[in-house]
Amino acid sequence: MTIDLRSDTVTQPTDGMRRAMATAELGDDVYGEDPTVRALEEYGAGLLGHEAALFVPSGTMGNFCALRANAEFGTEILADTEAHVVTYELGGLAVLGGVQTRTLAGLAVDLDLAVIAEQIRPGARTWPTRPEAPEAGHGMVATSVVAVENTWARGGGRIIPVERLERLRAVTDAAEVVLHCDGARLWNAAVGLGVEPSQLGQLFGTLSVCLSKGLGAPVGSLVVGDAAHVARAKVWRKRLGGGMRQAGVLAAAGLYALRHHLDRLADDHRRAAGLAAVLADAAPGRVEPKNVDTNMIFVRVDDAAAFIARAREEGVLVGASGPREVRILTHLDVDDADVRAAGDILARLLAG
DSSP states (O other), X not given: OOEXXXXXXXXXXXHHHHHHHHTOOOOOGGGTOOHHHXXXXXXXXXXXXXXXXXXXXXXXXXXXXXXXXXXXXXXXXXXXXXXXXXXXXXXXXXXXXXXXXXXXXXXXXTSOHHHHHHHOOOGGGTGGGOTTSTTTTTTOOOEEEEEEESSBGGGTSBOOOHXXXXXXXXHXXXXXXXXXXXXXXXXXXXXXHTOOHHHHHTTSSEEEEXXXXXXXXXXXEEEEEOHHHHXXXXXXXXXXXXXXXXXXXXXXXXXXXXXXXXXXXXXXXXXXXXXXXXXXXXXXXXXOGGGOOSSEEEEXXXXXXXXXXXXXXXXXXXXXXXTTEEEEEOOTTOOHHHHHHHHXXXXXXXXX
């Protein structure tokens, strides 16, 4: 038997989810006539405390549509140096969207808020209308959106706390720019903090939230915001080829996941914490259990590719997050026994 801990995207639909998909009421969603898609969008928007939502095929498309719906052509998005939208989305915002990203290390977690405020550039938004100060913004690219990832994948699955987000929202409101959340694992953040998803969702002007990671749906994300933003995002979804027809068969999986799989994320967090403790005992200094906020564990190794190959030979799949670091995720399809077995193997490999 193989125990797959590479990602929480490797899960299979549960029996209940498959039944929901098989019996979903369908229509043509490009015409706005799929009742299951509409139900998912309404339920997801309400869960996050927003007016509207849009079902899209992937998280990358969700981020693009959400961001491009707010970022005008020729503006910039301010994000963390290690943000997913900067690192893992193949430069789509620049290549396809005509907007650029600019990065600040620690933006989401510990960078001084005054520094962030100073780095939000008015650019062309003020220059033509301020002849008394033509140097203010002259030639600069205007900042249109500040993007935050919660949980932060390349930060070890770290949760960005509510207080920090509230202060970031105050900064962006004062600057009249949008605060966006790449919420691929926002559900993990809410469960980890013990708050309702709406308490996090309402801190942002817009969000993209994933249904196919910790929640276990086979595909899909939601773009969430007010009705005007979602309408603009829908235009971008169509431009990207993301308009789907009888999409309710997929939306049914996401709706089932939201209704049945949120609370159980706490099991993934518990298993990750236990596994991290086992690995830390076996190889002190390789992993920091105190940094495991949710379902992600990052382990320092001498050679990630070699370690992954040895683990695979013993029936455990893990992934690389760098040349000397591996990433391990617990998820819906691994139970306590799987995690114990994987822990025994990985601990032995680390200790040896």
